[in-house]
Amino acid sequence: MMKIKIFVSLSLIISGFSLFTAQKLNFKDQNFEKAVIANFDLNKNGILEKPEADMVTNLFLVQKSITSAEDLQLFTNAKMILLDDNAIPEVSLKGLPNLELFSCTGCKITSFKAEGLKNLASLYLDNNLLENISLKETPRIDQLTLSLNQLKTIDITKLKHLRRLNVEHNQLRKLDISGNTSLQTLNVGGNTMKESDIHQGAKTDVTIFGAQP
Secondary structure: OHHHHHHHHHHHHHHHHHHHHHOEOOOOOHHHHHHHHHHHOOOOOOOOEHHHHHOOOEEEOOOOOOOOOHHHHHOOOOOEEEOOOOOOOEEEEOOOOOOOEEEOOOOOOOEEEEEOOOOOOEEEOOOOOOOEEEEEOOOOOOEEEOOOOOOOOOOOOOOOOOOEEEOOOOOOOOEEOOOOOOOOEEEOOOOOOEHHHEEOOOOOOOEEEOOEO
């Protein structure tokens, strides 16, 4: 009887250990899951486990028929994420403290939010359907590209390290860059905007492209 109890106990411990070590991640987007398993399933067991996800620093998921960006939160150590040419209507990024570059061009995004991305330096959201964008606690953004969207307003006053801004072909009529003291180049072509519609404040050495006469 004692041997049976010991055997059962050991079996339970081993089973529990296996479940603990596996830590299978649950994905909301099947195409996202399929793409990351193909690239990052190191032990080839057909699932992605948390230790495997934690090792990922670069996520290249271009043209994978992905429709949701929610699964990105599973990759907390990612530094670079490319989701170009998918179909993702809304993107909300948070819980990615190491992220430095994010690109989601040609994804039909209408709404974008980023919050608490302390290391994000480059953000590319060209060729979407963006009507609004919210950037909170993203102090290190250096390059912001938002061309070919439907933005009517944008608040970039808190982006103190912004050096390059491209907002070509939107619906902007005014732009305040008075707080962007590091800004070097600004492209506003394709908007109904004159240089007099751009509030520069004390900084007047910004090279501006595309402003109407």
